[in-house]
Amino acid sequence: MRIDVEDLHIAYDGRTVVAGAHLIATEGEITGLVGPNGSGKSSLLRTVYRHLKPAAGRVLLDGTDLRELSPVQAARRVAALPQERGGDFELTVREVVAMGRTPYKRAFAGEDATDRDVVAKALADAGMADHTGRRFTELSGGERQRVLLARAFAQQTDVLVLDEPTNHLDIRHQVELLALLRAQSRTTLVSLHDLNAAASVCDRLHVLHEGSVVASGPPREVLVPALLAEVFGVHAAVVEHPLTGDPLIAFDHRAPADGPVLPRSGPTAAQVGS
Structure with missing residues (x-):
């Protein structure tokens, strides 16, 4: 399933945070959003999983306006792993993952064989099959992310949207989570702070700066020194x-792009060798 974001405008309290954004997420690929804090990444993603209504523009799923879908229809097409988790779950790992089946169930209906x-x-798929009886609140940060990703997998959607899923994870858990994404065949739209992670896992990148998409393309074409200096100031x-x-x-790390290069602190090479 392909995502097309067309001329998207998002505003909070009269302040524009995204202005005229256009982007594409191609079917079966991982598309990344990168940009400084406050550039509009999270706001844009919230419109894709219908947590936020845009002031103008539209999001299309295979040509269908997302806003024309019912909540159930949308939940069968788009699964999200947002930054805001809604608090801790006093549930087992399996119970949390089973919540992903909600769009397919009638009210008060129990699980059937397909659900199981x-x-x-x-x-x-998320590597949590041996932890089904553990409480979600007992898990480490990396394990919780795996469970929430498994819940998204259980929705059986064609589109997966993730907002900075590697935040607060140690390096091993970051690598494991990104490997899970690479192993999927879903259309994936993900925001990432780590530019090297984005370059490694994403097929295509869109760079946001001050609410606008300023560059789009494969990581090798987009992440060039001039753009890194202009957008990220490094x-x-x-x-x-x-x-x-x-x-x-x-x-x-000695200096930002708009400042002088600072000397290293500590002894010089000559002092070390003397």
Whole structure:
């Protein structure tokens, strides 16, 4: 399923946060949104999973306006992993994942064989099949993200929307979660703070800056030093990752792009050698 965002405008309390955004997420690919804090990434994603109504413009799923769908129809097409989690669940891992079957159930209906099979597969795909009886509140941050991703898998949607899913995860859990996304065949729209993670996992990137999409394309074409300086305010070189061949951004941590290069603190090389 393809996503088309057309001339999207989003405003809060009369203040425009996204202005005239156009972007595409191609079927079966991972499309990333990157940009500084406050650039409009989360607001744009909220319109895609219908948490926020745009002031103008539209979101199309295979040519159908998202707002023309009923809540149930939309929930069968788009699953979301937002930043705001809605608090802790006093439920078991399996119970949380089974919530993903809600769009397919009649009121007060119990699970059927299809529900059980789908939940079991979602748990297995997310690597949580051995933790079904544990309480969600007992899990680590990485385990919770896996459970919430499994819940999204259980919705059996063609589209998956994730808002900074690697936030607050250690490096191992970040790598594991991004590997889970790569293993899926869903159309995925994800915002990421880590530009190197975005370059590695995404097929296509859209760069947001001050509410506008300022660049779009494959990571290798988009993440160039000039854009990194203009949008993110950093000096950087882009090289080839020695293990994967993906673009790897090496940041100069001594200075922002608009400031002087600062000398390193501590002893100089000459002092160390003396």
